[in-house]
Amino acid sequence: MKNSKERLYKEIFLKAAKLNNKPEPAVLHEKSFRDVHCLSCANCCKTTPAIVTKEDINRISKEVNMSAKNFFKTYVLEDINGELSFKTVPCVFLKDDNECSIYDVRPKACREFPHIDDSAFYKRPLLNAKNVEVCPAAQNALDILQKLIETHPEPKP
Numbered sequence: 416m417k418n419s420k421e422r423l424y425k426e427i428f429l430k431a432a433k434l435n436n437k438p439e440p441a442v443l444h445e446k447s448f449r450d451v452h453c454l455s456c457a458n459c460c461k462t463t464p465a466i467v468t469k470e471d472i473n474r475i476s477k478e479v480n481m482s483a484k485n486f487f488k489t490y491v492l493e494d495i496n497g498e499l500s501f502k503t504v505p506c507v508f509l510k511d512d513n514e515c516s517i518y519d520v521r522p523k524a525c526r527e528f529p530h531i532d533d534s535a536f537y538k539r540p541l542l543n544a545k546n547v548e549v550c551p552a553a554q555n556a557l558d559i560l561q562k563l564i565e566t567h568p569e570p571k572p
């Protein structure tokens with residue numbers, strides 16, 4: 416079921432990418448977050464392990480007064496492809512009021528999620544489709560693009 420939804424969302428993002436009048440990612444981002452408040456949500460922090468880089472680990476470990484090595488051992492998981500993420504969901508740095516306890520030094524991936532204002536937004540339909548399952552702003556982006564497709568059908572090749 417999840418996969419069929421994901422396929423459907425991916426198709427919408429693919430179709431939208433072909434539209435001449437699609438909004439710039441920054442504009443789409445602004446519209447998608449208009450009625451969404453991260454502090455009332457925190458769903459990404461609650462459900463998805465944050466991807467981290469070595470730079471993130473160096474920066475955050477300093478902030479929490481740990482050695483990078485100890486921080487890595489305590490909080491980070493490395494998968495078979497060498498991708499690093501925090502070990503636990505909900506995130507260990509998420510506070511009860513949905514604030515991030517390391518907000519100023521949080522991982523780059525957290526700062527950029529759900530990547531709607533990324534210049535490569537339209538080139539990543541699968542990632543965008545997956546993010547719709549997690550993030551209400553990504554759902555808004557999908558809805559905006561779906562409406563645009565309905566009113567401006569894709570030009571015939």
Ligand code: SF4
Nearest residue numbers: 453456457458459550
């Ligand atoms: S899931 Fe989206 S709206 Fe919710 S906190 Fe994360 S970025 Fe903000």
Ligand code: SF4
Nearest residue numbers: 460506508509515525
């Ligand atoms: S580091 Fe902060 S922003 Fe990132 S998942 Fe954890 S609580 Fe959320």
